[in-house]
Amino acid sequence: MTDRSEVDVVRIKLGSDKPAPQPDALGRDRIGFAHGLPTAELWERGRGVWRARLDKVSDAQLLLIASGGIVVMAGSISGVTFHDGRVAITGLPDPTHPLIGQRDPLDNSSANPVAYGRLETAPARHPSQRALSEVLNDAIATLTEAGRQRRPRLHQTPSGRLEPHPTESDPVDWAEFVTLALAGAAANLGGIERALAGRPGSWEAAKVEDLLYATVGTEPSDLWRHRTEPVRVVVDVDEILATRTDALSQYDDAEQAIDAQVEQAEKADPAPDPASYGWVYEVTGPNELTSADPAAPPWSWEAWRSFQDTEWGEWTDRIERDIRAGDTSWRSLLIPFSPEAGAEYKRLSDARESRLDRIRHQFEQLDAQKRREWDTYGEAIARAVEAGALAVPGLQAPVEVTLGSDPALPMVEHLIDPLAEQLLDAAIAATLSPADLPGTPLARLAEEAR
Template sequence: MATSRLVELIDHYRSAHGVSEAEVARRIGVTRENLRKWRTKGVRRLPDRANLVAAAGVIGRPYREVLSAALFDTGYLTAEQTEQPRPYGEVLRDAIAVLTEATHLTNQPMRQDGSGGWEPNPDPRAALPIDWAEFVTLALAGAAANAGGIEAILAGRPGSWEAERVRQTLQSTVFDDKDLIRHRTEPVIVDLWVDSILSTLGDPTDDEYADAQVELDGRAAAIPQPTDLPPGPFSPDDPRIADEPWIEVDNNGYLVTGLAGWSGDDGDVALLAELWEEARSYREPTSGEIAYEQAMESISALVDALDQQRKREYAEYAAQLTDAIETRLAGLQLSVPVTVTIAAAPETWEHGEFDKHAPPPYPRNAIEDAVEWAITYTLTPAALPGSPLERLAQDR
């Protein structure tokens, strides 16, 4: 069963802040056992609104995001619905509603009590409206920090007069890009593939391993074929073979199979197994065949060992780079959860995924600067001594 999206949001907060499961449950207003059921059995019933509001406040995520995660877990939203951006008009109406709500917020002034201390003035007539302009400016700064910078939120029409006014407002609010980051409310997620990083760097590691594979292929091709073969057991007149276009018999009576005419159904598979079993039982392998098979098995073992070495070196590089990025990001003193995931690319991926997991070519903010710095100063496997095959020989 897939992990609950609501639990994933909670776990991001717990891992970033080191809070126990029992303490998070207490703050949200549910039992520890209930939180464990969400983890093991999924969120089967929509939690109470008070619990969702509390969860949003505890983990520092927007209520809408927490609600959407709970609706998805309970089946009220599909993956397609949660991934599609909301319409412009709907988002605009929500923004207007929030800004309008802010106009009704008040600050409760303090008053001196009879003992000389200070207490909130309980008289509602003493309430003062909040600094609404500050509220709007802080909201703009948070949006810019979440989007990746001032220029990122103005990319839709950077030359407009509206964009210039927003830029001036933000530049008067924050000192620099690092100061802008303190307004960020969304978690920082760095999710990169080693292969994508190396490609972006123009690093030769992949090419070196490709060259090593070509060399092993050449060694396999150079192994002499056995010449001491006696005549094979098959005849072109064999009725099992004559009716199958994908099977031929060479001049020495040995099977030659191909794809042309091969159906891949159970009948063809069973026939092929029967023929090969007959060929194996026909005679004992010759000394030449034994030597050939041993040589090919040796090459095959090298190919497997080379692949394991590449995976090991990529994993070591990923671990070192993860530490470097986390250390660099820690220097920014971010107040939001940070997740850094560096891993080798999967065997297959969807179109566009390779580039999606590559670092941006030009850093746009302090977070991307930190990632670029770590990538620049973390040595790749290409810096290891010798070629991949030379390193493999030393380890064997």
């Protein structure tokens, strides 16, 4: 048994590769995900800089970097560095981590690239396959049972009618049974070539190939009438739009544009100066807070707590606990000159945040619009898959379309159903994506607001 333990995780979702806005806090020329990046560069692109919750980051031990719904890098978290209101995560990448290549375990519909969660360290696994010897024994038993089957022998009655003989029978056509079983299995596996991929150059493969083509014909489509398993098509909208269209990149650009609006508003509407309303104490060490104002009284946790909102009790406890333990993430704390000064500072700060929140609200609106467009696209793809299945010659097996990722389906390339991939590829080619909609995501958001 594999020991399992839970770890707190920060997930960073990367957009597409693009030039980094300059100056870049980490000195990078490019940001976003691109295939083939060295470990160190991919780690640099993923670890910063982000607007993140310090309490969540400080609790986390594992950083996951994802793109297109897949984990592309993982590593440990040892701390953060601060860059103009944002943070960069510090730690060490682990390019051998078992979650790399798996589906993003914290994937969600939010446009926010940062997500938090708790995971078991042991990765999810697909059901283990039975030993091939067991499968062979079952196949032999089935073929043996089929070979012992009997079919009625027809005879002519005195009246001239053909009827089953009351006591005599003939062996079943075992050769026909075997060829039909092979044809059905090959169809379920996705084709004759796929069925023989284990050792295609062998004499056994050549003989079975001849037998199958003699059974089903030379046209690949003739095989599908023998299929018995459902064709399971998973329409993973996030993965499709991230890897096959520019839709995700367009939304990344829209988020950056809103981010720029927020930063511009923060500069144009500066926060009230705390030194005008109280004494500012810098955190200079474990449980050590000092003020540059010589008139400031000695630091007092009781005095500081008396000016905190009661609904912030958990945060108040957390800040005090962290600073007493030596955490310098909290750079400074304020003790107002008086209750009236504290109330005025809070009123001005809250009013500014309210003004900024009106701009930040665009993030939520953008998320909602993105989800609507993603959902509409997924439903259109599903309809196109179903329409395409009706056009597959001879296909009688049901086609099951699932919207969203399906962890029960194999991710290993050689186990993916070629017919399902064929139907999905054709549906994608025939369906307009959100990247094809008129205007930019922000322009569509503004048009909807009118």
